[in-house]
Amino acid sequence: MDAQSRGRADEIDPADQWVLNPHTGDYELRLNHSGADSAGTSQSSGPRIPHRRRPVRDGGGERRGTARDGHGSAPRREVPGQRSRRSANGPRGQEDSGPDESTGRRSRKAPKARRKKALMWTGGVTAFVLVGLSVGGYALYQHFNGNLNTVDVGGAGNKNVFDNDAPVNILIIGTDKRTGKGNEGYGDKGSVGHADTNILFHVSKDRTNATALSIPRDLITDIPDCKVKQPDGSEKVVPGTPNVRFNQSLGQEGRNPGCTMETVKQITGLKVDHFMMVDFNAVKELSTAVGGVEICLAKPVKDPDSHLDLPEGKHRIQGEDALAFVRTRHSFGNHGDLDRIRVQQQFIASMIRQMQSSDTLTSPTKLYKLADSATRALTVDTGIGTGKKLASLAQELSKVNTRNITFVTVPVLDNPAEKVKATVVLNPAKADPLFAMMREDTSLTEVKSQKKAAKSKQDALLKGSKAAAGDVRVDVYNGGKVPGAAQATVTWLQNEQGVLKSTNKANAPAKAEKTTLEYAPNQADQARALAAMMGLPGSAMKQGATDAEGLQAMVLTLGDDFKGAGTPITGPAKVPADIQQANADKAECAK
Numbered sequence: 384m385d386a387q388s389r390g391r392a393d394e395i396d397p398a399d400q401w402v403l404n405p406h407t408g409d410y411e412l413r414l415n416h417s418g419a420d421s422a423g424t425s426q427s428s429g430p431r432i433p434h435r436r437r438p439v440r441d442g443g444g445e446r447r448g449t450a451r452d453g454h455g456s457a458p459r460r461e462v463p464g465q466r467s468r469r470s471a472n473g474p475r476g477q478e479d480s481g482p483d484e485s486t487g488r489r490s491r492k493a494p495k496a497r498r499k500k501a502l503m504w505t506g507g508v509t510a511f512v513l514v515g516l517s518v519g520g521y522a523l524y525q526h527f528n529g530n531l532n533t534v535d536v537g538g539a540g541n542k543n544v545f546d547n548d549a550p551v552n553i554l555i556i557g558t559d560k561r562t563g564k565g566n567e568g569y570g571d572k573g574s575v576g577h578a579d580t581n582i583l584f585h586v587s588k589d590r591t592n593a594t595a596l597s598i599p600r601d602l603i604t605d606i607p608d609c610k611v612k613q614p615d616g617s618e619k620v621v622p623g624t625p626n627v628r629f630n631q632s633l634g635q636e637g638r639n640p641g642c643t644m645e646t647v648k649q650i651t652g653l654k655v656d657h658f659m660m661v662d663f664n665a666v667k668e669l670s671t672a673v674g675g676v677e678i679c680l681a682k683p684v685k686d687p688d689s690h691l692d693l694p695e696g697k698h699r700i701q702g703e704d705a706l707a708f709v710r711t712r713h714s715f716g717n718h719g720d721l722d723r724i725r726v727q728q729q730f731i732a733s734m735i736r737q738m739q740s741s742d743t744l745t746s747p748t749k750l751y752k753l754a755d756s757a758t759r760a761l762t763v764d765t766g767i768g769t770g771k772k773l774a775s776l777a778q779e780l781s782k783v784n785t786r787n788i789t790f791v792t793v794p795v796l797d798n799p800a801e802k803v804k805a806t807v808v809l810n811p812a813k814a815d816p817l818f819a820m821m822r823e824d825t826s827l828t829e830v831k832s833q834k835k836a837a838k839s840k841q842d843a844l845l846k847g848s849k850a851a852a853g854d855v856r857v858d859v860y861n862g863g864k865v866p867g868a869a870q871a872t873v874t875w876l877q878n879e880q881g882v883l884k885s886t887n888k889a890n891a892p893a894k895a896e897k898t899t900l901e902y903a904p905n906q907a908d909q910a911r912a913l914a915a916m917m918g919l920p921g922s923a924m925k926q927g928a929t930d931a932e933g934l935q936a937m938v939l940t941l942g943d944d945f946k947g948a949g950t951p952i953t954g955p956a957k958v959p960a961d962i963q964q965a966n967a968d969k970a971e972c973a974k
Contacts, residue, residue: 536641819954918951
């Protein structure tokens with residue numbers, strides 16, 4: 384089976400078996416294609432036998448895809464709309480043009496709520512999109528399950544899909560692996576697949592906003608030790624490597640996506656819940672499935688390396704042209720990887736807008752093709768390794784409004800150790816505050832009041848009278864990754880802050896991702912005083928239910944977000960100046 388016929392048997396288009404129910408806003412699997420009102424409910428309780436249909440051929444009998452002319456902008460074959468089917472008012476072969484046409488059906492617009500139910504997107508290097516097609520489609524879920532490739536990365540990747548009461552961090556990895564038809568000519572055809580394009584997609588706890596953080600592949604960093612599952616089920620530890628490119632966190636030395644997840648956590652301090660990985664084919668297939676992605680060029684481009692050849696202005700690209708656009712690094716800006724990241728962010732934002740457009744959301748054919756292409760293109764961790772789990776995650780992420788999705792790139796500097804600048808290093812002055820904002824779940828955009836209300840409730844814990852430093856009693860545990868942090872903090876508290884009743888309790892019983900301060904209600908003034916000294920956010924304050932007795936001390940547990948004594952843990956309220964940002968709701972022209 385090729386990419387066009389996959390999921391089809393006996394020339395049956397699975398997409399045409401799904402019909403929008405205007406009463407529920409869901410797509411339902413139907414047997415009867417006689418044109419009856421879709422409001423009716425299916426009466427079939429046994430096996431469903433799809434209606435056979437005549438094949439629909441491309442005009443010239445050629446495979447659907449992207450063709451080029453001498454100028455690189457040849458007419459493109461559009462992804463076909465829903466195939467013709469029997470209508471209540473017309474013979475077989477007459478096209479059913481949908482509820483807005485005079486086909487005998489009632490004219491009915493799809494309300495916003497129904498459109499939102501229809502599509503649930505996940506975001507990613509090509510803004511990976513999944514379809515929520517009603518849970519009754521067992522056969523369809525099985526089909527999508529068969530499409531997916533999974534990797535057992537252990538840890539977070541094997542746990543529940545997501546926590547409804549916590550932020551979600553998904554790492555999107557675009558590899559430079561050249562597998563797939565037509566991809567052998569893109570340079571390093573023998574590549575095992577490195578972490579070429581990397582986006583950490585952080586979705587806020589209240590689902591009002593998201594931050595898509597691009598991590599340059601040429602960032603020099605330390606890759607930590609990581610455990611890799613072997614085919615026989617055993618585990619192998621791949622030793623870490625210091626001072627190498629970030630892209631070596633995948634593929635090199637047998638590292639899998641779990642190693643890339645651990646590297647991202649080490650850099651940002653954010654736990655990565657799941658990963659989604661794609662190669663070159665994903666860009667081509669998904670851009671074609673959605674009917675093309677609109678881009679804008681501020682100048683004509685002719686890049687012999689990526690094969691992008693387009694005039695100035697707006698274009699709708701798909702297939703090979705889409706891949707060329709996201710690959711080019713010699714056409715915009717300073718011809719470097721950072722400028723390519725900016726172009727990729729523009730492409731992803733445009734694809735998100737296209738996915739959420741009404742012509743996509745109301746077309747069962749397009750929705751099916753998107754889900755089919757997305758699941759075929761994806762390799763994911765076992766925690767989201769079924770169509771149902773992936774759709775559940777997508778439904779959760781779909782709650783974020785497009786205008787509250789911000790693209791940002793890790794702040795970096797040219798590597799000072801190189802004469803010829805080829806790699807970059809972190810810019811701590813800007814990167815650390817940005818990472819702190821993400822760890823504190825601070826939005827990079829203005830969002831609705833419920834987000835502000837939740838933050839105000841946390842901040843209220845910091846307001847009120849504060850105890851004198853000499854009256855603060857606290858036991859300090861180290862649950863983070865800074866060796867000797869508990870003793871260093873106690874020394875700082877006693878010598879610099881006058882908190883003489885502080886005690887080093889050494890290592891915490893378990894590792895902690897975030898720093899917390901546990902205190903009793905009658906210790907609130909002490910807690911506020913200590914929080915002010917250490918720069919603790921309201922989210923770190925954990926007040927118990929009963930008062931402390933006698934000389935009982937508060938418990939301060941230092942987490943992975945702790946950088947050092949005297950360094951505030953709380954992130955800034957605003958993004959540091961001069962950090963590259965882009966909004967998913969706004970179109971930009973590549974320069």
